[in-house]
Amino acid sequence: MELIEEGVGESSSPPRWLTGQDPSYDIKNDIYMRLVESENPDAIANPNLRDLLDAHFSRLPTSYGVDINVDRAEDVLLHWKLLADAKDPGKRPAFHVRFMKLEELNLDAGKTVDDKEDGRSPNDALSARDDGRCSPIHEIIFSTVDKPKLLSRLSALLSDLGLNIREAHVFSTTDGYSLDVFVVDGWAVEETDSLHEKLKAAILKSEGSLSGSSVHAMQYIPSDCEIDGRLLKMEENIGCGSSGDLYRGSYLGQDVAIKILRSEHLNTTMRVEFAQELMILREVRHKNVVRFVGACSNLQHFSIVTEYMHGGSLFDYLHKQKNTLELSLLLKFALDVCYGMDYLHRKNIIHRDLKTANLLMDNNQVVKVADFGVARFQSQGGVMTAETGTYRWMAPEVINHQPYDQKVDIFSFAIVLWELATSKIPYNSMTPLQAALGVRQGLRPELPENVHPTLLELMQRCWETSPAKRPSFSEIIAELEELLQRIQPSGETSKREKDDSGQS
Structure with missing residues (x-):
């Protein structure tokens, strides 16, 4: 031609x-x-x-x-x-x-x-x-x-x-x-x-x-997500990673978290994760999911902007501040996680890295699911085999590179529930890789003493080796709400968030 x-x-x-x-x-x-x-x-x-x-x-x-x-x-x-x-x-x-x-x-x-x-x-x-x-x-x-x-x-x-x-x-x-x-x-x-x-x-x-x-088309920011970077004010650095940093800042008078991905550090995998995270954040709005504010770009970097969570992560709350939870607060935190995750699953989204470090709290101790960098939409009939997530919270089928679905998030929730009950890091005497090898062979965290038997039984069902034996988040919610209702005085019962588009 x-x-x-x-x-x-x-x-x-x-x-x-x-x-x-x-x-x-x-x-x-x-x-x-x-x-x-x-x-x-x-x-x-x-x-x-x-x-x-x-x-x-x-x-x-x-x-x-x-x-x-x-x-x-x-x-x-x-x-x-x-x-x-x-x-x-x-x-x-x-x-x-x-x-x-x-x-x-x-x-x-x-x-x-x-x-x-x-x-x-x-x-x-x-x-x-x-x-x-x-x-x-x-x-x-x-x-x-x-x-x-x-x-x-x-x-x-x-x-x-x-x-x-x-x-x-x-x-x-x-x-x-x-x-x-x-x-x-x-x-x-x-x-x-x-x-x-x-x-x-x-x-x-x-x-x-x-x-x-100057960057891959996978990273383009749709016009309905783009915010004016000139109105974005960065303050202190609150975290860092291999491809970028996390800053506290403000946008139009509201406190925000600014995740900056520097283009010169991004490999193909990181570029895809940026695009996927942006795509998912655009689609979700729930009181137990971190609220997306927008995204912006210039020749040096890309930024994802979300609401700022003043309470920090559950990981820090449990392990750095060394808080021990009363049963009612434990159940409140667990239900917040389940409400957010149930919403995501009903929108066919798999988080794939559910852990306490990715669960953030606001000023009122409302827990919200965050960090969708490796989350994916699960299409009907689709299977995933990639080893994705964090070893201590990772389901065995993911470690084994077997096909998996939304039930991997249920397994990770079992480990989160164990953390909430113990205020300990799972498999803390092992390296992450040793923990992963152990999980492949059936290892699970040691069941804690002095924990409500309903929670112990739920943990074990959630970390079953067979995904089919694990309950769904909607089933878990029903059990936790029933338990919370039993332990709370009359008139203080918790009600499940019914409005999936609930305002943060």
């Missing part, structure tokens, strides 16, 4: 200077009149239409005006919108797909015959379509940051989808963006939804090579 250089569109009609058209002809006038006369709603809604057209054409090379078909004046508005979308990193590359026409295949000559131009009747065209002798023709338009080899990447992307490029009209703007129009065949159906989704998936796999970003 021959690649067309920028500014040299392979137009379906010859340049106007070959047809006797005056080179000084200004197409903007005709485009403006056509849009007004056709009562195009976008044109009517814009009182500055003429200025918009002037600015649009002035950004593009002269060859763009040569390629535009006045009979399709609305194309100019589409191109303008795509170029505008391309300025948003979260929308790059902006693209649009549309069906253009059907062409009947001339199988004897290996050519195609346009069913609109060969004089055949509509019935002939329908018959050809029904027996597979028609080829749908589509147009795909891209706009993104212009850079070397972009055309090659776009061409390869279309080719990988089985599309054949018949025409390529490629342009660069004066301010560094591209507008690339491809006419293709090879997609078997006229409707464009499936082609649009295939393109979207292929772009995500391109790892940023089409976005104009």
Whole structure:
């Protein structure tokens, strides 16, 4: 396939200077009149239409005006919108797909015959379509940051989808963006939804090579999540890790936690985890799940912003502050965890790293599930085998790289419940790896003394080796609420949070 250089569109009609058209002809006038006369709603809604057209054409090379078909004046508005979308990193590359026409295949000559131009009747065209002798023709338009080899990447992307490029009209703007129009065949159906989704998936796999970003496309931040980084104020560092740091800060007057991931430290796994965490945080809102505020990016780092939890983690509360819990407080903490986890499971989300360090408290000692860096959506029928989580809390099927589902979170909750009952670190005489090897062979934490028998029995069911024998969070909630009701004075019973969209 021959690649067309920028500014040299392979137009379906010859340049106007070959047809006797005056080179000084200004197409903007005709485009403006056509849009007004056709009562195009976008044109009517814009009182500055003429200025918009002037600015649009002035950004593009002269060859763009040569390629535009006045009979399709609305194309100019589409191109303008795509170029505008391309300025948003979260929308790059902006693209649009549309069906253009059907062409009947001339199988004897290996050519195609346009069913609109060969004089055949509509019935002939329908018959050809029904027996597979028609080829749908589509147009795909891209706009993104212009850079070397972009055309090659776009061409390869279309080719990988089985599309054949018949025409390529490629342009660069004066301010560094591209507008690339491809006419293709090879997609078997006229409707464009499936082609649009295939393109979207292929772009995500391109790892940023089409976005104009310095990072993978998997890390893009959707516009509905993006917050203004200028309004984000960072204060003290409250944690650090291999790929970034955690800061306390403020945003629009509220205390927030700012998780900063530095792009130069991110490997592919960490990039995927960032994207997955952002995707999940967007979807959840519950009083026992840490509230997502937004995300922002610049060339140096990405940030995920959540509410700040003044009470710290349950891990610190138990092991650093050395608190011993009364049964009523233990049950309150356990139920908070279960409410949040039951909500996540009903949204088909597996946390995969449930532990006391990822359970945070607010000023009122309400516990909330946090840190979704390795959480995943579980699709119906899907299986997972990756070893993910933290060894001391990890289910045996995860350690053994066997297929697993949401029941891995139940196992981890059993260890959390044990911690709440003992205020000890599980397997504290072992290294994490020794603990994992022991769990594979059936090792479990030693059952504590002086703990309510209902809790002891529940722990053991939750850390059963067979996932099928473990209860669900909704079942655990019923048992814990019943126990709490038995030990509390009348009028102080705990009620399960019914509103899954409960406000934090």
